[in-house]
Amino acid sequence: xxxxxxxxxxxxxxxxxxxxxxxxxxxxxxxxxxxxxxxxxxxxxxxxxxxxxxxxxxxxxxxxxxxxxxxxxx
Numbered sequence: 001x002x003x004x005x006x007x008x009x010x011x012x013x014x015x016x017x018x019x020x021x022x023x024x025x026x027x028x029x030x031x032x033x034x035x036x037x038x039x040x041x042x043x044x045x046x047x048x049x050x051x052x053x054x055x056x057x058x059x060x061x062x063x064x065x066x067x068x069x070x071x072x073x074x
Contacts, residue, residue: 059067
């Protein structure tokens with residue numbers, strides 16, 4: 001009984017390892033995907049040269065912090 005179980009286990013192991021030796025549509029672990037190059041995003045903080053009137057309503061970070069802490073009258 002023990003001999004029969006051992007031989008069945010060996011047969012199953014060999015049958016299980018055989019598909020690893022074939023090249024039938026398996027994944028190619030050596031293929032490398034090409035990634036596109038990194039692109040630097042545009043700088044959104046730059047303003048077009050010229051009219052500064054659109055910027056007059058903007059606040060500095062210090063003014064924003066003062067307004068948040070003390071209200072609009074600070």
